[in-house]
Amino acid sequence: MSMHQAARAAQPELNGLDVEAATATIAALKADPALAQFRFRASNSWISGGENRSTIQGFYGAGREDDSRSEAWDFTNGEPPVLLGRNEGANPVEFLLHALAGCVTTTLVLHATARGVRIRSLSTELEGDIDLRGLLALDDETTPGYQEIRIALSVEADCSDEELEALIAEAQRRSPVCNTICRPTPVTITRKAA
Incomplete structure (x- = not known):
């Protein structure tokens, strides 16, 4: 048993999450992937x-x-x-920043808990750049969405800097919202009959 596994087993709650329930959920998803x-x-x-x-x-x-x-x-x-x-x-592109911040935060906390790492504080600041010429069809070469989004994380955790960097990388890789934004995701828009 690793040090992190022992730490998880010794406490019923970590980072505001029920460790036993999280362990049971993961086991259920492994046993029956359709539940995921x-x-x-x-x-x-x-x-x-x-x-x-x-x-x-x-x-x-x-x-x-x-x-x-x-x-x-x-x-x-x-x-x-x-x-x-x-x-x-807030406008929709601001809600997108809100969704991205929330998902990266939650993903980082979930993976920290799974590794037995206590998060003492976590906050994010986000900003993104948009050129309205794309939205308003003033320049066909200009993308209508964000050109870049920057997330600055402030994290204090009971782990080494190397472990924290690995957690941040895992959060970026595993966050559903971050993953959706960072790769082409098919979106279908159809008209419903009135």
Whole structure:
């Protein structure tokens, strides 16, 4: 048994996660890979101008439709006045930064816990560059999305610098949102019948 495995076995909770439940989940997924297949959903309705609202509640995972959420979450997308909005909410590209930060953070914590590493503090700062000429079709050579996203992590953990660098690399490699952004992901847009 490694030092990290012994540390995990000795404590019921690490980094806010139930170690026994995490171990059981991993064992269940190894035993039945079909349980690892998840389908997340969101719906969105336009309000006015750049304002629209997304609703998220149900998803399919672990072999069944999830029923743990009694209420949906609503997220209002807006735009700042310089982009013709009224600051109704963060804009979608800002929500993308939020999703990326959350996923990298959660992935790092999950892998730290699996390795028996206690995280004492973790915060991220993100920024990304977009050239609006792509969005507004003013220059066909300009990509409409982010040209680059930078994430600066501040992490204090009970491990060596080498172990921490390995954890950060694993978080970047294993984060579903980071992985989705960093590789071409097919997106299909269809029109539903009215």
